[in-house]
Amino acid sequence: MNEKEAIEKATADAFIKLYNSEMGTSFSIVEYSDAPDIRCQDSKGNTFNFEITLTENRPKDIQAVLGRSDHKSSEALKKHLADVNAGKANPLERASCFQGNVTEMIVSRINSKLNKDYGSNVALVIRDASPMGWDWDMVSDQIKKCFSTERNPFDKGIWIITFSQDKIFRII
Numbered sequence: 001m002n003e004k005e006a007i008e009k010a011t012a013d014a015f016i017k018l019y020n021s022e023m024g025t026s027f028s029i030v031e032y033s034d035a036p037d038i039r040c041q042d043s044k045g046n047t048f049n050f051e052i053t054l055t056e057n058r059p060k061d062i063q064a065v066l067g068r069s070d071h072k073s074s075e076a077l078k079k080h081l082a083d084v085n086a087g088k089a090n091p092l093e094r095a096s097c098f099q100g101n102v103t104e105m106i107v108s109r110i111n112s113k114l115n116k117d118y119g120s121n122v123a124l125v126i127r128d129a130s131p132m133g134w135d136w137d138m139v140s141d142q143i144k145k146c147f148s149t150e151r152n153p154f155d156k157g158i159w160i161i162t163f164s165q166d167k168i169f170r171i172i
Contacts, residue, residue, distance in 0.1 A: 005032065007127070008038070008052045009032060010165075011052050011125065011127045011161060011165075012029055012032070012037070012038040012052065013029070014161060015125050015159070015161050015165075015168060016029055018166075018168045019159075019168060022168065025042060026042050027040040027042050027046075028040060028042070035116070035118060036050055036051040036118045036122050037050065037052045038050050038051075038052065046121075047121045048156060049118065049119065049121055049122045049123075050122060050123040050125045050156070051118055051122065051124050051125070052125050052127065053109050053112075053113060053124065053125075053127070054109070054126070054127050054128075054129050055105055055106045055127070055128055055130075056105060056129045056130060057096040057101065057105065057130045057132065058094070058101065058105075061130065062129045065129055077094075080094055096132070098132075098138070098139060099138075099142065102130070102134065103139050103143060106126060106143065107146045109126060110126070110143075110146075110171075113153075113154075114147070114151055114152065116153060117153055118153050118154070120155060122154055122156055123154050123156035123157050123158065124154045124157075124158045124159065125159050125160075125161060126158070126160045126161070127161050127165075128160055128161065130163055131163045131164075132163075133162065133163070133164070136160045136171065137169055140169065140170075140171050140172075143171050143172075144171065147172065154172070157170050157171075158170070158171045159171065
C-alpha cells in the first residue's frame with residue numbers, strides 16, 4: 001500500500017465510523033478504489049461511496065506533516081523571525097486566518113473535485129491536515145456561498161473530518 005492509499009484508508013476508516021454513529025447507519029467499507037476512492041455498503045445492499053481529498057491551512061503544510069518540507073521547522077521559523085526583524089518579511093506571512101486563507105484553501109480543494117462525475121450515492125470527504133481543531137460549522141455558510149447549486153456531483157454531501165479524526169462536519 002502506497003502513502004496515498006494509506007492516508008485514504010485511515011481517513012475512510014475514521015470517517016465511516018463517525019458517519020455511522022452520527023447518522024444511525026451501518027455502512028462498511030467493501031472496496032478501496034479510485035474515483036470514488038471508497039465504496040461502502042450496508043446489510044440491506046444500500047451503497048454509499050466517497051471521494052477523499054486533503055486540505056491544509058497554507059501551501060506545503062501537508063508536505064510538512066508528511067516530512068517532505070521543512071517550512072514549519074524551528075529553523076525555518078527562526079529564519080522568518082530574523083527576516084521580519086530585518087524588515088525583509090511580513091510578520092503575518094506565515095499566519096492563518098480561519099475565515100480567510102483557510103476557508104479559501106478548502107474552497108479551492110472542493111472546486112477541483114466538482115467537475116468530475118463519481119456516480120450516485122457519493123460524498124466528498126475532506127481530511128483537514130491542520131491540527132488547529134477548526135469548528136467548520138462557523139464557516140459552512142461562507143463556504144456554501146462560494147458554490148453554485150447547478151453542479152454538485154456529491155449527492156451525499158461534502159464533509160470534513162478533523163485532523164484528530166474525532167469529528168465530522170457536513171458543509172453541503
